[in-house]
Amino acid sequence: MASNDTNLTTRPSVAVHTPGTATGAESAASVMRLRDVSVYYGSYEAVRGTSMPIQQNQVTAMIGPSGCGKSTVLRALNRMNDPIPGARVSGDVLFHGQNLYARDVDPIQVRRRIGMVFQKPNPFPKSIYDNVAYGLRINGIKGRLDDHVEEALTQAALWDEVKDKLRKSALALSGGQQQRLCIARTIAVKPEVILMDEPCSALDPIATAKIEDLIFELTNDYTIVIVTHNMQQAARVSHYTAFFTAEVDEQQERHGRLVEFSQTGKLFTNPADKRTEDYITGRFG
Numbered sequence: 001m002a003s004n005d006t007n008l009t010t011r012p013s014v015a016v017h018t019p020g021t022a023t024g025a026e027s028a029a030s031v032m033r034l035r036d037v038s039v040y041y042g043s044y045e046a047v048r049g050t051s052m053p054i055q056q057n058q059v060t061a062m063i064g065p066s067g068c069g070k071s072t073v074l075r076a077l078n079r080m081n082d083p084i085p086g087a088r089v090s091g092d093v094l095f096h097g098q099n100l101y102a103r104d105v106d107p108i109q110v111r112r113r114i115g116m117v118f119q120k121p122n123p124f125p126k127s128i129y130d131n132v133a134y135g136l137r138i139n140g141i142k143g144r145l146d147d148h149v150e151e152a153l154t155q156a157a158l159w160d161e162v163k164d165k166l167r168k169s170a171l172a173l174s175g176g177q178q179q180r181l182c183i184a185r186t187i188a189v190k191p192e193v194i195l196m197d198e199p200c201s202a203l204d205p206i207a208t209a210k211i212e213d214l215i216f217e218l219t220n221d222y223t224i225v226i227v228t229h230n231m232q233q234a235a236r237v238s239h240y241t242a243f244f245t246a247e248v249d250e251q252q253e254r255h256g257r258l259v260e261f262s263q264t265g266k267l268f269t270n271p272a273d274k275r276t277e278d279y280i281t282g283r284f285g
């Protein structure tokens, strides 16, 4: 598949996109865009009217108090809310201008192009090698599997630590190594966008620093969206920051809302909204 093929409705024959290559008119700046996105769980509108871009080869951080809808919005970016009974998205989640929720879009294909790394490292109870090879195999990528596995582990800054024990269980790795393995598993199928939901929250400071360095490196090839509770982390790793909060409406219902989206430096030093300022200075949340 050529790098400018943005068709999400058919399955790929082989791997795919050359990461980091600008594709199409919109992607010079933004690879994804949320347009008036609301997310419901049943009748409950958890997040209301969110509009923001996701800039290509940049890190976008999502911050805000617990329950403001960060994970909900993140999951909406690759249709990860689909399996939750009653979950529904309104508005447009555009990927290269194509609505991910259009009828003919294949969610499996969406999740291959827009991968996700979770809060708790979740390697499969398989070997290190098989964890990385998994996605390659189910996508029918044959032949140079060893090369793909090595490349992904190298990109995830894990190769040197595991190259002599590829057939050992992934579960024997440290938490930080497991998280880098999960990143390797995600990047093995060469997505364009990587979503990370608090990827360091189960890790110690040294492992966290490694993942932060890695996130920075990965922007050479990928676009990253990271949810974090840690404002210092958002300030360290991201180029853009979206600040969400939860507000109570006239019916006494809480809804998550995007308050401010800015370049990270500006959001943390000169926020446009008083609510952002209160949050980042610790007066709220």
Ligand SMILES: Nc1ncnc2c1ncn2[C@@H]1O[C@H](COP(=O)(O)OP(=O)(O)OP(=O)(O)O)[C@@H](O)[C@H]1O
Residues within 6 Å of the ligand: 041, 046, 064, 065, 066, 067, 068, 069, 070, 071, 072, 073, 084, 256
């Ligand atoms: N599967 C679900 N079913 C019903 N409601 C849900 C579900 N997941 C989240 N919610 C609700 O949606 C709102 C937003 O939750 P979400 O998990 O997105 O917040 P968050 O900002 O990620 O919080 P945290 O920082 O604690 O992870 C909350 O009110 C939550 O209770």
Ligand SMILES: [Mg+2]
Residues within 6 Å of the ligand: 070, 071, 072, 227
């Ligand atoms: Mg969350």
